[in-house]
Amino acid sequence: MSTTKNPAQFALLSRMLHWLMAALLVAMLFIGVAMVSSLGDYHRLLIIHRPLGILILILAAIRLVTRMLTRLPPFPPSMPQSERLVAKLSERLLYALFFALPLVGWAMLSAGHYPIVMFGAVHLPPILPAKPGLYATLRETHTVLAYLLFMTFLAHAGAVLFHTLVLRDGLLNRMVPWRVRSVEGESQS
Amino acid sequence: MNISELSPISRPPVAPLRKPGALERLTAIGAALAVTTGLFLYAGGWFTPRKLTPAAIINTFESVNGVHPGFRRNHAKGICVTGYFESKGQGQSLSKALIFLPGRVPMVGRFALAGGQPYASDTPQNVRSLAILFKLPDGEEWRTAMINLPVFTVNTPQAFNDFLVASAPNPATGKNGPTAVGAFLAKHPETAAALQVIRSHPFSSGFADSPYYALNAFRFLNANGESTPVRWWVAPDQTFQTATSTDKNFLFDALIAQVRAKPLHWRLILTVGQPGDPTADATLPWPPDRKQIEAGILTIDSIESEDISPTRDINFDPLVLPDGIEPSDDPLLSARSAAYSQSFTRREGERKEPSAVSTQEVGK
Numbered sequence: 062m063s064t065t066k067n068p069a070q071f072a073l074l075s076r077m078l079h080w081l082m083a084a085l086l087v088a089m090l091f092i093g094v095a096m097v098s099s100l101g102d103y104h105r106l107l108i109i110h111r112p113l114g115i116l117i118l119i120l121a122a123i124r125l126v127t128r129m130l131t132r133l134p135p136f137p138p139s140m141p142q143s144e145r146l147v148a149k150l151s152e153r154l155l156y157a158l159f160f161a162l163p164l165v166g167w168a169m170l171s172a173g174h175y176p177i178v179m180f181g182a183v184h185l186p187p188i189l190p191a192k193p194g195l196y197a198t199l200r201e202t203h204t205v206l207a208y209l210l211f212m213t214f215l216a217h218a219g220a221v222l223f224h225t226l227v228l229r230d231g232l233l234n235r236m237v238p239w240r241v242r243s244v245e246g247e248s249q250s
Numbered sequence: 251m252n253i254s255e256l257s258p259i260s261r262p263p264v265a266p267l268r269k270p271g272a273l274e275r276l277t278a279i280g281a282a283l284a285v286t287t288g289l290f291l292y293a294g295g296w297f298t299p300r301k302l303t304p305a306a307i308i309n310t311f312e313s314v315n316g317v318h319p320g321f322r323r324n325h326a327k328g329i330c331v332t333g334y335f336e337s338k339g340q341g342q343s344l345s346k347a348l349i350f351l352p353g354r355v356p357m358v359g360r361f362a363l364a365g366g367q368p369y370a371s372d373t374p375q376n377v378r379s380l381a382i383l384f385k386l387p388d389g390e391e392w393r394t395a396m397i398n399l400p401v402f403t404v405n406t407p408q409a410f411n412d413f414l415v416a417s418a419p420n421p422a423t424g425k426n427g428p429t430a431v432g433a434f435l436a437k438h439p440e441t442a443a444a445l446q447v448i449r450s451h452p453f454s455s456g457f458a459d460s461p462y463y464a465l466n467a468f469r470f471l472n473a474n475g476e477s478t479p480v481r482w483w484v485a486p487d488q489t490f491q492t493a494t495s496t497d498k499n500f501l502f503d504a505l506i507a508q509v510r511a512k513p514l515h516w517r518l519i520l521t522v523g524q525p526g527d528p529t530a531d532a533t534l535p536w537p538p539d540r541k542q543i544e545a546g547i548l549t550i551d552s553i554e555s556e557d558i559s560p561t562r563d564i565n566f567d568p569l570v571l572p573d574g575i576e577p578s579d580d581p582l583l584s585a586r587s588a589a590y591s592q593s594f595t596r597r598e599g600e601r602k603e604p605s606a607v608s609t610q611e612v613g614k
Contacts, residue, residue: 091293098295098303100407101581103588104569173594174564176391182348182573184389193563197599211290219283226275227267 069242070235072131078124079236082159085117090211097204111170112179114163121159137230151217158210164188165206169199302408304592307585310411311593314418315366319600323593325379325395327370328362329502329607330559331509333550335384341520341545344478345470347574348386350545357384358561359550361457361505364397369606371498375453378501380462380484381566382548393570395586396462396484400451401444402532407585409438444533457505458488458514466568466586467529467578470520479523479578481536484516484548499607506553506612513551520545529578556605565594 070076089110096106136145170177171187173196178184189195224232234241267273295301311323318326334354341350349355363370364377381395404410416434435442454460463483470480488508497503508514522541528534556562569577569587577583 091290094290094294097588098293098301098305100302100304100307100585100588102584103304103591104577104584107587173598174560175567176389176570178390178570182388182390186389191560191563193598193602196563197595200595201599215283215287218286219279222279222282223276226279227269227272229269 067135068132070134070237070240072127074127075124075131076236076238078120078127080238082117082120082124085113085120086159086210086214089113089117090207090214093207108178108180111166111177114166115179115185117159118163118167121156121163124159125156134235137224137232139228139230140224140232148220151213151220154213155210155217158206158213162203162206162210165199165203169196169203172196172199302411304585304588307407307411307589308592308596310414311366314414318366318368318603320597320602321366321368322362322597323366325360325362325364325381326366326368327502327606328360328379328556329505329605329609330554330556330561331359331361331550332552332561333357333359333513333548335518335546335548337546338544340543341470341518342472344472344480344520344522344543345574346473347392347470347572348388348390349384349392349572350574355384355386357382357548358559358564359383360556360561360564360566361502363501368603372501374455376501378453378457378460378462380457380460383561383564383566383570384572386572390572391570392572392575393564393566393568394464394482395566395568395590396464398453398460398462399448399465400463401447401535402465402582403441403444403448404438404582405440405531405533406581407589409441410582410585413438413441440531440533447535454486456501456508458508459486461485462516464568465532466580466583467523467527467532468571468583469529469576469578471574471576477576479527479529481521481523482545483519483521485519487515487517487547499611502607503612506607506609509550509553510612513549515550516548518545518548519543530580532580532582553609555608555610557608562602562605563598565590567591567594 071079092106092110092113096103096110099106136148140148167177167185168189171189172192174191176184177187221233221236224230267276291297295303308323315323315326322328334356335349336354337350337352339350339352341347344350359380359382362379362381363372364379370376377397377399379395379397382393384392386392404413413434416430418430435445461483464481467479467481469477471477520543521536522543523529523536524540527536527540567587567590569583571577
């Protein structure tokens with residue numbers, strides 16, 4: 062495997078977006094789950110939830126484009142092929158959820174005949190016609206995807222922590238916001 | 251610190267889990283994930299099963315009324331209308347919302363009887379409601395759900411739930427339990443006081459000649475950034491009508507006949523609060539001398555059954571508001587929004603049963 066030309070880290074923009082989105086997504090998951098079980102805080106959480114979801118959708122699009130246009134750092138050489146496959150698939154799942162959750166939320170409000178209010182008078186157009194059964198299905202889908210995202214986030218964080226703290230293979234260096242010149246993977250290859 | 255951490259190249263070939271501290275680190279990772287999961291579930295109310303949630307309120311409706319699939323869990327029996335609102339421009343001093351600019355905006359609405367029984371017979375003393383969705387020219391919406399009571403019976407979500415339970419008919423006798431209501435009123439003097447106010451405003455004979463009150467206070471924001479507490483209501487132009495019949499849909503049938511005969515009108519009145527007027531307690535009336543601004547005239551000129559109207563599938567969430575109208579600190583507002591959403595989500599996933607009211611039953 063040729064790693065000499067590969068960068069030690071993801072592009073700076075990708076790394077920044079990773080941590081920003083991580084913070085926003087975790088906040089969003091907590092806001093969402095608290096919102097639907099709360100009477101008193103429902104509205105104040107909902108008015109954050111909608112624009113934050115659209116912000117995440119925009120950030121996800123920028124991040125995907127950045128990822129496609131930049132070189133990716135290699136996995137640590139000690140990482141077995143099977144685990145690399147799992148890592149790649151879980152990454153795809155995360156990206157899919159970054160797009161799916163806001164889009165399903167937007168579609169759900171459209172199907173439910175709700176205005177998609179961002180802030181003040183600013184609102185988005187519906188992306189689906191109002192349709193009662195469709196609303197119910199999308200509403201349920203939104204919840205299922207949110208729990209799936211939470212579990213995928215746990216698996217992702219757990220795996221990276223395991224690599225970083227137990228295997229100590231420098232996997233996290235690929236994504237830390239500061240500059241790391243060389244990772245273990247390169248130096249050993 | 252272990253030298254292997256500083257210089258990974260010189261790391262001796264030790265199996266990762268045998269490294270010093272590996273077990274502790276593994277435990278720490280597990281603990282971090284467990285704590286995160288715990289916080290997530292806590293935020294979702296998993297550890298507080300007795301907390302009053304939107305689902306719990308709607309469960310209370312279902313236990314009191316039974317489950318009637320496809321129908322609203324409250325205000326279940328209704329009929330849909332369309333029309334328009336013509337602003338006179340007087341509301342602009344209070345709110346920058348586009349609806350208050352002079353001109354006409356379309357609206358859809360729904361008249362209903364309070365309660366979760368979609369096939370209940372109309373009675374003169376049943377609380378009546380009018381819900382409206384105003385379609386603003388820029389695509390914004392203003393939704394409001396009003397009833398014909400001058401003040402609300404409770405001032406917190408918990409009291410609402412408890413009053414619903416206390417007022418429920420005894421399953422054994424089928425009659426309302428005066429003991430339970432009495433016990434509730436003893437604990438809630440604000441409800442007893444509100445009922446006095448309500449009794450001093452006798453109900454009109456039907457839907458068309460009834461006023462409807464939004465009950466909760468809101469805050470109006472004008473173009474200068476000034477925020478004013480406002481309550482609104484609609485005053486009927488229709489004068490007192492005697493009921494046309496007394497059959498099970500007599501209130502709805504009279505409304506259908508009236509709308510067909512000629513358009514019905516209500517004046518939208520904004521009651522302007524003064525500093526110190528209660529905004530967080532829907533049981534308390536504001537002093538009667540408060541300024542009343544007539545913002546415009548509501549005209550209802552068409553009526554159709556829920557079976558064919560798209561308005562059946564609109565959630566009249568009182569917090570769908572245009573820029574220029576904001577919620578007050580009334581705790582009922584967020585709770586209504588949350589509970590309506592829960593009811594909407596349930597009924598939209600259910601097979602629709604025919605409405606008790608059809609416009610065809612009133613001969614043309």
